[in-house]
Amino acid sequence: MPSLDDYKGQTPAWCPGCGNFGILKAFKDAMVEMGKEPHEFTIVSGIGQAGKFPHYLKCNTFNGLHGRTLPVATGMRLANSGMTVIAVAGDGDCYGEGGNHLIHAIRRNINVKLFVHDNQVYGLTKGQASPTSTETGKGGMKTKNQPFGILSEQLNPIALAVALDCSFVARGFAGDMAHLKEIIKEAAGHTGFSLVDILQPCVSFNKINTFEWYKERVYRIEAGYNPEDRITAFAKALEWGERIPLGVIYRNNRPTLEEQIPLIAETPLVKQSVDLSRIAATMKDFY
Amino acid sequence: MPSLDDYKGQTPAWCPGCGNFGILKAFKDAMVEMGKEPHEFTIVSGIGQAGKFPHYLKCNTFNGLHGRTLPVATGMRLANSGMTVIAVAGDGDCYGEGGNHLIHAIRRNINVKLFVHDNQVYGLTKGQASPTSTETGKGGMKTKNQPFGILSEQLNPIALAVALDCSFVARGFAGDMAHLKEIIKEAAGHTGFSLVDILQPCVSFNKINTFEWYKERVYRIEAGYNPEDRITAFAKALEWGERIPLGVIYRNNRPTLEEQIPLIAETPLVKQSVDLSRIAATMKDFY
Amino acid sequence: MDYSIRITGEAGQGIQTIGDTLAKLLARAGYYVFTQQDYESRIRGGHNSYRIRFSAGTITASQAKIRILVPLDREGIALHGKELAEEGILLYDSVSLKEKLTGSRSLDIPFADLAISHGGNKIMANTVAVGAVLGVLGMGLEGLNRIITDTFQKKGEEIISANIRAALAGHQYAKENCPHCASVPGMAEDGKGKMLISGSEAIGLGAIASGCRFYAAYPMTPSTGIMNYIASKAHEYGIVVEQAEDEIAAINMALGASFAGVRAMTGTSGGGFSLMVEGLSLAAMTETPVVIALGQRPGPATGFPTRTEQGELGFALHAGHGEFPRVIFAPGTPEQAFHLTRKAFDLAEKYQIPAIILTDQHLADTTWSYDSLDLTGIEINDYRLRGEQFQALPEYKRHAFTGSGISPFGVPGEARHLVVTDSDEHDEEGHIVEDAETRIRMVQKRLFRKLPPLRKEIAPPTLYGHKKPVVLLAGWGSTFGVIREVVDYYAPVMDIAMLHFSEIYPFPATGQFNYLKLLREAELAVCVENNATGQFARLMRTETGYSFTNMINKYDGRPFSVEGLVEEIRAILG
Amino acid sequence: MDYSIRITGEAGQGIQTIGDTLAKLLARAGYYVFTQQDYESRIRGGHNSYRIRFSAGTITASQAKIRILVPLDREGIALHGKELAEEGILLYDSVSLKEKLTGSRSLDIPFADLAISHGGNKIMANTVAVGAVLGVLGMGLEGLNRIITDTFQKKGEEIISANIRAALAGHQYAKENCPHCASVPGMAEDGKGKMLISGSEAIGLGAIASGCRFYAAYPMTPSTGIMNYIASKAHEYGIVVEQAEDEIAAINMALGASFAGVRAMTGTSGGGFSLMVEGLSLAAMTETPVVIALGQRPGPATGFPTRTEQGELGFALHAGHGEFPRVIFAPGTPEQAFHLTRKAFDLAEKYQIPAIILTDQHLADTTWSYDSLDLTGIEINDYRLRGEQFQALPEYKRHAFTGSGISPFGVPGEARHLVVTDSDEHDEEGHIVEDAETRIRMVQKRLFRKLPPLRKEIAPPTLYGHKKPVVLLAGWGSTFGVIREVVDYYAPVMDIAMLHFSEIYPFPATGQFNYLKLLREAELAVCVENNATGQFARLMRTETGYSFTNMINKYDGRPFSVEGLVEEIRAILG
Numbered sequence A, B: 001m002p003s004l005d006d007y008k009g010q011t012p013a014w015c016p017g018c019g020n021f022g023i024l025k026a027f028k029d030a031m032v033e034m035g036k037e038p039h040e041f042t043i044v045s046g047i048g049q050a051g052k053f054p055h056y057l058k059c060n061t062f063n064g065l066h067g068r069t070l071p072v073a074t075g076m077r078l079a080n081s082g083m084t085v086i087a088v089a090g091d092g093d094c095y096g097e098g099g100n101h102l103i104h105a106i107r108r109n110i111n112v113k114l115f116v117h118d119n120q121v122y123g124l125t126k127g128q129a130s131p132t133s134t135e136t137g138k139g140g141m142k143t144k145n146q147p148f149g150i151l152s153e154q155l156n157p158i159a160l161a162v163a164l165d166c167s168f169v170a171r172g173f174a175g176d177m178a179h180l181k182e183i184i185k186e187a188a189g190h191t192g193f194s195l196v197d198i199l200q201p202c203v204s205f206n207k208i209n210t211f212e213w214y215k216e217r218v219y220r221i222e223a224g225y226n227p228e229d230r231i232t233a234f235a236k237a238l239e240w241g242e243r244i245p246l247g248v249i250y251r252n253n254r255p256t257l258e259e260q261i262p263l264i265a266e267t268p269l270v271k272q273s274v275d276l277s278r279i280a281a282t283m284k285d286f287y
Numbered sequence C, D: 001m002d003y004s005i006r007i008t009g010e011a012g013q014g015i016q017t018i019g020d021t022l023a024k025l026l027a028r029a030g031y032y033v034f035t036q037q038d039y040e041s042r043i044r045g046g047h048n049s050y051r052i053r054f055s056a057g058t059i060t061a062s063q064a065k066i067r068i069l070v071p072l073d074r075e076g077i078a079l080h081g082k083e084l085a086e087e088g089i090l091l092y093d094s095v096s097l098k099e100k101l102t103g104s105r106s107l108d109i110p111f112a113d114l115a116i117s118h119g120g121n122k123i124m125a126n127t128v129a130v131g132a133v134l135g136v137l138g139m140g141l142e143g144l145n146r147i148i149t150d151t152f153q154k155k156g157e158e159i160i161s162a163n164i165r166a167a168l169a170g171h172q173y174a175k176e177n178c179p180h181c182a183s184v185p186g187m188a189e190d191g192k193g194k195m196l197i198s199g200s201e202a203i204g205l206g207a208i209a210s211g212c213r214f215y216a217a218y219p220m221t222p223s224t225g226i227m228n229y230i231a232s233k234a235h236e237y238g239i240v241v242e243q244a245e246d247e248i249a250a251i252n253m254a255l256g257a258s259f260a261g262v263r264a265m266t267g268t269s270g271g272g273f274s275l276m277v278e279g280l281s282l283a284a285m286t287e288t289p290v291v292i293a294l295g296q297r298p299g300p301a302t303g304f305p306t307r308t309e310q311g312e313l314g315f316a317l318h319a320g321h322g323e324f325p326r327v328i329f330a331p332g333t334p335e336q337a338f339h340l341t342r343k344a345f346d347l348a349e350k351y352q353i354p355a356i357i358l359t360d361q362h363l364a365d366t367t368w369s370y371d372s373l374d375l376t377g378i379e380i381n382d383y384r385l386r387g388e389q390f391q392a393l394p395e396y397k398r399h400a401f402t403g404s405g406i407s408p409f410g411v412p413g414e415a416r417h418l419v420v421t422d423s424d425e426h427d428e429e430g431h432i433v434e435d436a437e438t439r440i441r442m443v444q445k446r447l448f449r450k451l452p453p454l455r456k457e458i459a460p461p462t463l464y465g466h467k468k469p470v471v472l473l474a475g476w477g478s479t480f481g482v483i484r485e486v487v488d489y490y491a492p493v494m495d496i497a498m499l500h501f502s503e504i505y506p507f508p509a510t511g512q513f514n515y516l517k518l519l520r521e522a523e524l525a526v527c528v529e530n531n532a533t534g535q536f537a538r539l540m541r542t543e544t545g546y547s548f549t550n551m552i553n554k555y556d557g558r559p560f561s562v563e564g565l566v567e568e569i570r571a572i573l574g
């Protein structure tokens, strides 16, 4: 059984007080509680503060490009469907640069767990608006590179995911580690593409959506809530502002991409040996 | 006043019987009825059968890259907010290659009219699955390049647009030209980003979603329907299969991007003269 | 014996089926066959053509003169009629074309009427036409009947026999009405069947024979053929084929699969490759092997989607931000394509770098005939650390500095060791760093340590023709076939040879074969390129300082023809 | 008078504010100033440094020897202490650093305590430090007080006076406790203020002065500074600045705006440029002008996000599928950046092509001082057809073949004429074609007709130093400053010069200035590049056949230092 010590990675280069620390803690705790060994999973991360995540614990890691976590993770799962593959991305990373891959990863229902460190800002590049930033006119921040303010409507990733019939959609909060840990475990246990949008205060660049701001608004979704009804889930997804729901918002049991490919339904591709004995026979097709 | 003759373009290279002819006809009729002159609007199109559209009528035209209609159209509108800008794309073009731009154009609410010729297939490249193709296991087609069938869940562009709070969302059908014409006029008249998904039978490569298939299923949305309620719209958006609604599914009055930029709220950028007399004064900032 | 058949028609009229059937029959009959298609970027209408050349000897290009012309459209007569040989014949259906020709070189065959009267349906007109061509050639119908039986197996006995009757009707009609056609030999002498394979299929087959297990791509002409071929063998060979949402996803998926431990590939054309360029750079930084088939077509931008050009050599060479090594192969024939695809996979894995197979629409879509492809030595060197072997290591660092310069590449999950990599500059373990010392060593490892051994792997160019040529025609990639035929054409009257480069980068050294000496000693050294700017000539100058005496460039979107190139060279010779 | 100040600390400790304030004060006091920062890709923590060099004469690089070192972190002492000059002084707060130094070259100033006791809040420790540096330099506080007043205007009188008190406390403490500091002159002789501008700001200012009306980009270090600067002037100059969802969108937006009739630009770094490459090719095919600022940083992939390299010359030159012309400028100074940005806009519009401004993190982030930038001739040539002039044309074809080779470019909507373009190969009107003849003429128009006049626009390289040099140091882009200083260093003892290329492509002709002769006649011709492979040297060989006698390459992600380059040259001299 792994212990927290097995998960000790490099010293984080995050700012003191950053919400990412809470996510890191919740994640490690979840892995330890699930008895997952570091070599049993791979994290694919992008570029941004969130992208540095895998360096700060221990696991197989592919820290790729900004915005491209999901295609890499998809290729990995198809090649090795025995491996747990986790994608860690920033809100800019995943909803901005990588938006198209999100749409299509959800459609594929590749069994990847996506954790978005959603600080509603571009952290690493010093405070530009991200897709989830609130419009300046609606109380959002001002940025240096947007002379007319943030004008695009704040993206609601949860509503987007529900609309795309995403297999598992949840929201967590870096300031509620215990709850977040449970969501991480639930996502990891779910079979199918899982999006967990994690509210993550950026203490350096987002002076609006602070720990306090979130704490005043978030609530754990009530017990009787049925996350399997898409219309209900859509309505729940639209909640934002005064009250922000935390927890599993939508879930279904669509078959995963991997399950639908007979070739790898039993044995991961990487475990199958290559047989070239039939090449000569195949060449005969051309006669 | 323009007449249909003013809109005579090149001879279409589409297959005889293609649904695109109906769209072309409806579009020209709409323009003529609206009294729009060819030089008064610009069509930005992508690559695919749909992308050839502007060559087959008369108008200012930027036939750009596969998937990139919306950014080009956005740049155009920002530079010339006095120009009507229409984007014409294929389903592969706009929901596949260009999916990210769709998300963000909707968020921006740039006042561009997007017409998607949705034939649920890649026409020009000879019959691969598009994002809106039905899964093979659910009655969809078989393709040459997908040995395990079409496995990704069929994209619902209407639901996606509603989730993103798109300013105007409608569905038309190439086989119901009169109705389509009205939708085109309504979209053109709406202030805000407008997505019109047009069901367009591809007689060469989509042997499933034929004119007949659609005709059996489509219906014009009932009179009392309220397209301004987002939850209702979401429920309506999910209708597909037995019954497919045609008409305006969702609409709101969000301010457009152009309206929110004070600089161009009155006069289009392209009409404003450049004044360099203050450059010397600006240089003084550096002292 | 060296004949050309040309079938023309609108897209959708079925000239591809007619052409494919005839080409297959001729190859099965033992002829050397070469086919080439010319088509527009549309699905129906327009004007397309299908050329089949067959001969008792090796052929590697089309020829202009047509022996049998079968126009299914009137444009075919207008555009190609003048290319009909003196002894040639034009087979057409005056009723369908609404045009009646005069003169002894045309034969009016009522394809549609015969189809209706013998097959019961106009749809079989193309079958009648195939039968008629065989009749003109004096070949039997057994082969065709076999193909009909195979093709319509699922449609039932009825359809099969109707088609067989239709074919017979065309055959008889032609034989009866074309008396002077009897002179055509019915069979190649040796009677041994040839295989017929396109460039795309050869790359696909090469990938399969390299143990490729993952292919992700977004459709784009002229690369889609590779995907289709590999997809057709996916079940049999255990290959996951995934249509990506865009080309960025395609290459990143391939990198994910490769990192996970399987051989992975993607393919595209110039526009899609443009989108893959960031991923290419990622492959380099993370030292993740990947093979990319880049099928060129005329650019810039969308250009001519269905036509050919060699316009992206410079781009392939320099694509990607930052500095890193790569391999670039530009096969000249399907045979080379097969072998070089295998070599590309091997080198990509061995050196943990990206390898690019640079083809174009011409090579992708033409089919060539061979007795067979050489399969000796088809085996896979597995350069990855797996299972026991990986677990047994006392410690493991993905990007370790080693004696060979190549870091050990373990398959994640196969041992307790962690496999970590990063697109940021990283240390031996794969974690982010900021310091100058590590950076220097990593650049040296990724770049300077790999290049010299990599360069040793590269084979010199091929010399075809005279061993001490006075006239030397240089080329790369898909011009192999046409240059070779032009050399044959001029060989009787001058000391001429072809110098063909198919392994382009690292640029071949001269140790094994001093091709520079040959170039310098030739009186005329002409660089023949299917592009406007002479990209290979430029590369040659950069790499060796050598400048060709002459250049022949073609940039109209069409491949060189033998006749055209012969003329261009004649003009140079003066 | 040639002094260097270095401030070090963790990210977030405020060394940038201290550095900016001091640099501005020194420039305002009439000194020539050069600043350079070294920072990591993180927001807080780590170890950063800010160098300020100032002098009575022109300076274009940093120097290693530190006259005043202000470490806000202990690492600053460890890493930079050894670079402290004999006469230098180290100002530190032993309480905050929890470390007490001995020796006469350090001065312990209780920054934090003085801030609390005089300003009332520890937060003013940095103000104390600035005051202390001024005290050490023997400069007055008037300038600082003005900056404090400006900066804290919105925060109110209270804060302003507290800061002024804090500054005074630091100033007095330093003066009193640093007796030998009195020897430092308080003012530059001429007393005339200098402007201080970074490469990024200069490009931004140049864009504004070119009539740029649209800037779309996605944030990426080190190009974000350009966007920020232009955004800061958007209201004043009527510029729409749009943050795109990705770089693909950014370039396509710029093309849309450009087509619509306004001058448009985008900026990015290598990774983002990789994503723009397809759009670049689109610009070429549709002949839509666009200016792209490409700020290089060490690659491949993410590399070193905040560091410098000249690794993308070959990429910028060959980026994009298909063959097309482009302009590439690589300014060596902010002044050049300003003027070349203007020239880039002009040429892009005149020839309807993409123009690339190739900089790097070093040029982007260093600030340089000038008496002023030359604004004579700041005017805009409008090459578009608008309003009456456009409407008056009897007919109009966007891609017409003309005598000059340049097609008329009308602004859509300004006349009844339609403006049509296509990424496919097209006819004069802009509609899709498939034929060979049009293709040939279009390639000739886009490529061959434009290149010769374009090449004539390109200025030759700059020669600095001896007119008949025995040692010639060649460079391009951001190495201008350091090479220039090295030339000055060696000038007393040898005939040395710098040959600097800032207009890179089309490669400068030799008609106006036969730089090749100079290179060939030099005994040593050294190509100095901030990359691993010598990309400029390669380009020189390709374009001219000339090979440098020596190369000096640096690829650790750091810019050359004067001292380092002096040593490397000494090693070559033997």
Ligand SMILES: Cc1ncc(C[n+]2csc(CCOP(=O)(O)OP(=O)(O)O)c2C)c(N)n1
Binding pocket: A047, A048, A049, A050, A051, A065, A066, A089, A090, A091, A092, A093, A094, A117, A119, A121, A122, A123, A124, A125, A130, D218, D219, D220, D221, D247, D271, D272, D275, D302
């Ligand atoms: C292709 C590309 N474009 C831009 C960048 C620069 N960049 C690095 S991180 C980042 C955004 C960071 O925001 P987010 O993804 O929200 O992550 P955070 O830092 O907030 O965790 C950007 C724009 C890049 N590395 N690659």
Ligand SMILES: Cc1ncc(C[n+]2csc(CCOP(=O)(O)OP(=O)(O)O)c2C)c(N)n1
Binding pocket: B047, B048, B049, B050, B051, B065, B066, B089, B090, B091, B092, B093, B094, B117, B119, B121, B122, B123, B124, B125, B130, C218, C219, C220, C221, C247, C271, C272, C275, C302
């Ligand atoms: C970057 C890029 N990738 C791929 C292509 C090839 N391509 C051209 S059209 C097309 C798809 C066409 O499908 P769709 O957009 O649905 O349009 P349709 O032809 O069905 O109208 C593709 C993949 C391309 N031109 N550019």
Ligand code: SF4
Binding pocket: A013, A014, A015, A017, A018, A019, A020, A049, A119, A123, A124, A201, A202, A203, A204, A205, D043, D044
């Ligand atoms: S900038 Fe924001 S997101 Fe990044 S480490 Fe600092 S607090 Fe966290």
Ligand code: SF4
Binding pocket: B013, B014, B015, B017, B018, B019, B020, B049, B119, B123, B124, B201, B202, B203, B204, B205, C043, C044
């Ligand atoms: S392929 Fe399909 S979409 Fe394209 S023109 Fe033909 S019928 Fe229409």
Ligand SMILES: [Mg+2]
Binding pocket: A048, A090, A091, A092, A117, A118, A119, A120, A121, A122, A123, A130
């Ligand atoms: Mg973020």
Ligand SMILES: [Mg+2]
Binding pocket: B048, B090, B091, B092, B117, B118, B119, B120, B121, B122, B123, B130
């Ligand atoms: Mg389609």
